[in-house]
Amino acid sequence: MTIHMQHQPFPDDLTRYSEYACLDLITPEEMRRIDHNAQSLGISGLELMESAGTALSLVAQEYHAGIVLILCGSGNNGGDGLVAARHMSREAEVTVLWYDSGHQTRSTRRQLERLSHCDVRSIRFRCREDLLHHLDIFSKADLIVDALLGTGGAGTVREPLKTCIDLANQSQAPVLCADLPSPGIIPDRICAFHRPKVKDSEVYDIGIPILAEIGTGPGDLLLMQERKQNVHKGVGGEILVIGGGPYQGAPWLSGLAALRAGADIVRIVTPHYLPEPDLIHIPTSGDTITQNDLDTIIPLCDRSDVVLCGPGLGPDAHEVILTCSEHVKKGVFDADSLRTPLPHAHESLYTPHTGEFTRITGRDPGLTPYDRAHAVRNSDIPGTVLLKGPVDVISDTKRIRFNQTGTPAMTTGGTGDVLAGVCAALMVHLSAFDAACIGAYATGCAGEMITNTHGYGMTARDLIPAIPQVLFRRTLEGE
Numbered sequence: 001m002t003i004h005m006q007h008q009p010f011p012d013d014l015t016r017y018s019e020y021a022c023l024d025l026i027t028p029e030e031m032r033r034i035d036h037n038a039q040s041l042g043i044s045g046l047e048l049m050e051s052a053g054t055a056l057s058l059v060a061q062e063y064h065a066g067i068v069l070i071l072c073g074s075g076n077n078g079g080d081g082l083v084a085a086r087h088m089s090r091e092a093e094v095t096v097l098w099y100d101s102g103h104q105t106r107s108t109r110r111q112l113e114r115l116s117h118c119d120v121r122s123i124r125f126r127c128r129e130d131l132l133h134h135l136d137i138f139s140k141a142d143l144i145v146d147a148l149l150g151t152g153g154a155g156t157v158r159e160p161l162k163t164c165i166d167l168a169n170q171s172q173a174p175v176l177c178a179d180l181p182s183p184g185i186i187p188d189r190i191c192a193f194h195r196p197k198v199k200d201s202e203v204y205d206i207g208i209p210i211l212a213e214i215g216t217g218p219g220d221l222l223l224m225q226e227r228k229q230n231v232h233k234g235v236g237g238e239i240l241v242i243g244g245g246p247y248q249g250a251p252w253l254s255g256l257a258a259l260r261a262g263a264d265i266v267r268i269v270t271p272h273y274l275p276e277p278d279l280i281h282i283p284t285s286g287d288t289i290t291q292n293d294l295d296t297i298i299p300l301c302d303r304s305d306v307v308l309c310g311p312g313l314g315p316d317a318h319e320v321i322l323t324c325s326e327h328v329k330k331g332v333f334d335a336d337s338l339r340t341p342l343p344h345a346h347e348s349l350y351t352p353h354t355g356e357f358t359r360i361t362g363r364d365p366g367l368t369p370y371d372r373a374h375a376v377r378n379s380d381i382p383g384t385v386l387l388k389g390p391v392d393v394i395s396d397t398k399r400i401r402f403n404q405t406g407t408p409a410m411t412t413g414g415t416g417d418v419l420a421g422v423c424a425a426l427m428v429h430l431s432a433f434d435a436a437c438i439g440a441y442a443t444g445c446a447g448e449m450i451t452n453t454h455g456y457g458m459t460a461r462d463l464i465p466a467i468p469q470v471l472f473r474r475t476l477e478g479e
């Protein structure tokens with residue numbers, strides 16, 4: 001799996017950013033994102049696994065058990081157990097029961113090879129019957145380590161792991177769980193890595209940089225869902241862009257960007273027609289958008305998955321936007337729609353740059369990402385905010401995320417319109433927060449790609465074909 005390496009260091013002292021890290025329970029998807037980002041920051045999956053297995057072995061040794069049975073699945077959770085076995089071989093009589101599903105992860109296969117050079121007894125099981133030959137091991141064990149399933153477990157537990165879990169529960173030995181309890185196992189203690197996934201976990205650090213968590217990275221792209229084969233037209237979503245008037249190009253840039261970010265149908269309500277065959281133009285009655293256009297616009301808001309308001313709109317249409325936003329399920333409010341009173345939809349994403357943020361909150365957000373994050377978190381904006389800048393700050397009042405991708409060449413006009421269009425398309429299937437994080441990350445990566453070829457000669461339009469290369473690279477390379 002080629003991991004896109006992040007290069008530039010964070011332009012601020014990270015020691016005071018720990019307040020922005022999330023300390024309560026995290027989901028397996030969030031842990032996968034952080035894990036992947038850690039690898040893009042130069043810490044390999046094997047190193048993470050070594051740290052996890054070491055922590056696990058230290059907790060296991062607190063039991064002072066003479067006979068230890070380590071149950072290992074075929075995934076990376078199993079890998080943790082194999083690492084722990086290697087670290088405990090001198091401390092106890094260790095037996096590993098490992099499940100050979102036929103497709104062990106590469107890291108876990110590597111750990112099994114390493115273990116073969118240790119004085120540890122390792123027994124393969126492939127089916128329920130294999131386990132029934134080793135009932136004595138379960139009854140003799142003083143400690144059982146559960147490294148069967150971790151954050152990769154999905155659905156009801158399949159055999160032979162189900163039987164393995166039942167046998168562990170039936171034994172007298174306490175069960176120490178790696179990262180989280182395999183479904184149905186009764187834990188004595190839970191040794192969670194980096195962050196707790198379930199309640200009552202003890203949390204052990206495994207050396208994951210804070211930036212892997214509070215920063216965007218290639219791990220964020222894992223949230224993009226693969227499309228099933230039998231999908232129908234429109235699954236990519238229908239987007240409505242309301243904009244234009246004084247600036248006729250902006251809504252078209254947003255519309256094209258939304259298509260390139262995966263939207264299926266994009267309609268542009270704007271006074272000026274531009275010959276873009278991929279976009280559906282909805283003309284307005286005059287050369288700016290007024291109340292007379294509401295009969296046209298409102299039904300389109302009702303039928304669209306996401307509505308993007310603002311690109312190139314000019315200051316006079318705010319009343320229209322306020323009225324439309326009441327018919328909007330998911331709204332992205334950019335540029336001239338960022339005026340008070342703020343429009344808001346059922347779920348809203350606001351994408352101000354510094355000037356627009358100051359205009360809607362009356363407060364200058366400051367220059368450092370730290371201050372800008374404080375300003376965003378303390379603003380009473382009712383939704384997710386993407387405050388754009390050299391480091392974008394994304395917040396949904398609970399979470400904060402920093403996006404470092406992008407280049408100064410992106411200050412060219414219209415890049416904000418492209419970013420807003422990308423966020424609108426992503427919001428069809430993702431939350432406003434995840435759409436903003438991925439939108440900022442992808443648009444910035446596209447900007448870096450184009451800066452490499454066009455330098456300061458980059459135009460916002462150049463960004464658009466680069467967007468799908470970033471967003472869909474994973475599936476293109478079959479990772």
Ligand SMILES: NC(=O)C1=CN([C@@H]2O[C@H](COP(=O)(O)OP(=O)(O)OC[C@H]3O[C@@H](n4cnc5c(N)ncnc54)[C@H](OP(=O)(O)O)[C@@H]3O)[C@@H](O)[C@H]2O)[C@@H](O)CC1
Binds near residue numbers: 101105156
């Ligand atoms: N770099 C890292 O990633 C790091 C990860 N770390 C550790 O890895 C853990 C995540 O590993 P994981 O074993 O939980 O998941 P993953 O490796 O995807 O394999 C899943 C396996 O389970 C199986 N399976 C799934 N559902 C099932 C079911 N219902 N019933 C039965 N089987 C089921 C699935 O089988 P398959 O679907 O392939 O047939 C596949 O074999 C994480 O919690 C942490 O402990 C740490 O070392 C830190 C570094």
Ligand SMILES: Nc1ncnc2c1ncn2[C@@H]1O[C@H](COP(=O)(O)OP(=O)(O)O)[C@@H](O)[C@H]1O
Binds near residue numbers: 388392410412416
């Ligand atoms: N100096 C910079 N370094 C990196 N990225 C930048 C820089 N300036 C702007 N950007 C990026 O350009 C994008 C659009 O910026 P914005 O100010 O919204 O442009 P516009 O004036 O078109 O709205 C944002 O994603 C932002 O991250």
Ligand SMILES: [K+]
Binds near residue numbers: 146149150177180
């Ligand atoms: K486990």
